[in-house]
Amino acid sequence: MLELKKLKQLREETGISMALCKKALEESQGDINKARDLLNTWGIEKVKDKIERETSQGSIFSYIHHNYKIAGFVELLCETDFVAANEEFQKLGKEISMQIASVKPETAEELLKQEYIRDPSKKISDLINEAVLKFGENIKIGKILRWELGV
Numbered sequence: 001m002l003e004l005k006k007l008k009q010l011r012e013e014t015g016i017s018m019a020l021c022k023k024a025l026e027e028s029q030g031d032i033n034k035a036r037d038l039l040n041t042w043g044i045e046k047v048k049d050k051i052e053r054e055t056s057q058g059s060i061f062s063y064i065h066h067n068y069k070i071a072g073f074v075e076l077l078c079e080t081d082f083v084a085a086n087e088e089f090q091k092l093g094k095e096i097s098m099q100i101a102s103v104k105p106e107t108a109e110e111l112l113k114q115e116y117i118r119d120p121s122k123k124i125s126d127l128i129n130e131a132v133l134k135f136g137e138n139i140k141i142g143k144i145l146r147w148e149l150g151v
């Protein structure tokens with residue numbers, strides 16, 4: 001039987017469903033590092049499966065810097081209004097709008113390639129892919145805008 005502690009740890013570290021975490025731990029005979037690798041492999045495959053699905057829902061997010069002179073906006077798209085209303089989706093949108101205000105991407109494509117300001121070991125595209133795995137639906141960035149006073 002799987003150790004509940006390992007299952008809980010893997011779930012908290014990855015944010016991936018308990019069912020997939022359990023399957024990965026079973027297939028790796030309880031080795032948490034191998035389970036992480038399996039989840040990563042499965043995740044890449046799942047993201048590829050979802051990338052072509054239509055994203056007609058979502059939300060617009062903004063971040064205004066504490067000096068009130070710089071703002072970042074992002075249109076974050078998903079497949080359902082259920083996901084758009086999810087607290088973790090909302091947090092992702094706020095983080096991406098802050099990234100836009102801080103790092104000045106010109107296009108959504110450029111934004112996806114940027115290192116995430118809170119964790120330089122990840123790119124913004126990694127955050128999006130992690131969200132696709134968590135929510136089980138396609139998520140993508142639509143329009144972005146960075147607005148700076150006087151510029």
